[in-house]
Amino acid sequence: MVKVVYITRSVPHIGHWSWIQILRRLFKDEFQLMNLSRLRLISNSIIITEGTRATLYGTLVKPLNNCLAAVTLSPSILQPRINKLYSTADVGIAVSNIILNILPNKRKAIIYPRPPELEQLLNINVNISDKKPWICYSGPLIPIKGIHLIPEVAKYVIKDVKNAKFIIIGDGMRDVVINKAIKYGLNDSLTITGYMPRLEVFNILRKCSIYIQPSLFDAFSVAVIEAMALGVVPVITKYVGSGDIVIKVSRELIQDYDAERIANKITEVLSNDKSLKELMVLSRYVVNNELSMEITEKRIISVIESCLK
Incomplete structure (x- = not known):
């Protein structure tokens, strides 16, 4: 079964906890949630990164893995250098059409955040x-x-x-x-x-x-x-x-x-x-x-x- 690793700077955005819940149910023991303070070498996995810093790390380990999917959720995507960073992801994940239209990726999709409650x-x-x-x-x-x-x-x-x-x-x-x-x-x-x-x-x-x-x-x-x-x-x-x-x-x-x-x-x-x-x-x-x-x-x-x- 494919392995999936979700990487955040610290903790996931509150609107993404439902995503984590779904990923855990779908992939069971093959799913890992990691943050930048507790990283270990990742290989042969689908990496999902949340935010700019996590995506920067994702680009470094991308050659060792199957795919990098990067979640964009902040105005920083409007900056040319950040937009270029996200372009290196195999799949761009937007949280709305506003972001989707800015993403430079050829393959991109929307997953809407939702309150955990x-x-x-x-x-x-x-x-x-x-x-x-x-x-x-x-x-x-x-x-x-x-x-x-x-x-x-x-x-x-x-x-x-x-x-x-x-x-x-x-x-x-x-x-x-x-x-x-x-x-x-x-x-x-x-x-x-x-x-x-x-x-x-x-x-x-x-x-x-x-x-x-x-x-x-x-x-x-x-x-x-x-x-x-x-x-x-x-x-x-x-x-x-x-x-x-x-x-x-x-x-x-x-x-x-x-x-x-x-x-x-x-x-x-x-x-x-x-x-x-x-x-x-x-x-x-x-x-x-x-x-x-x-x-x-x-x-x-x-x-x-x-x-x-």
Whole structure:
């Protein structure tokens, strides 16, 4: 039986734990999970590398092995030297169409990340009566996530939606958001919680009506999927990779990087309970269908088969 080794810098990306679970089930004792701090010589294997540093190592041991498949999951792929590095892989693995279109590899495929708790989230009973007019974001407060745009969106929404509140879950460049919130007089309409354990994040998300992801570039965003699984309607920019999933709910939920347009869409959804409920239900349905373990397994098997050609 073929041997498969999955190499990461430290631990796998949280959206890839389901991949590890599938690989372990498929290959049993012939599967190994390794990180760069505990490497040993690898030979006669299919190597799957996650991230730039792991892929660099993969290229060094590629001559001793059957195939190198490299997972790309960060904006670094936009840099010419990193793009060239990934071109050395036999198979390029993208986490979205945004990344797929950038990969230089002749053989390439998509495997979507998925939250490890996805089935549990989908099994939670979610009702529109539990929802509040909250617009939520969960993730690091860094420029590439577009967090500086959230107060600009908020200033439009709170004018038209009664009791609307923006809740930002995460830590990082808080001052950027706080200063803009003060500038726009948002007062109690915008809250930054700071870091929270995942269970607490989910408890807040299930009460939110809208999930906002205004990224400048996002390879995928597992946070969008977590929110959708809890019946939160996503409104994202066209630079977010999980748009591959969101588009199956509604193309209109994917907006240009423009605060007023994003705000108008949020206001439109929050102003129509019937539409909000339909989008809530459809968001959960799409995530359940598109990111099931069965479909993820088929995508992984397809990559392995491509490696063996």
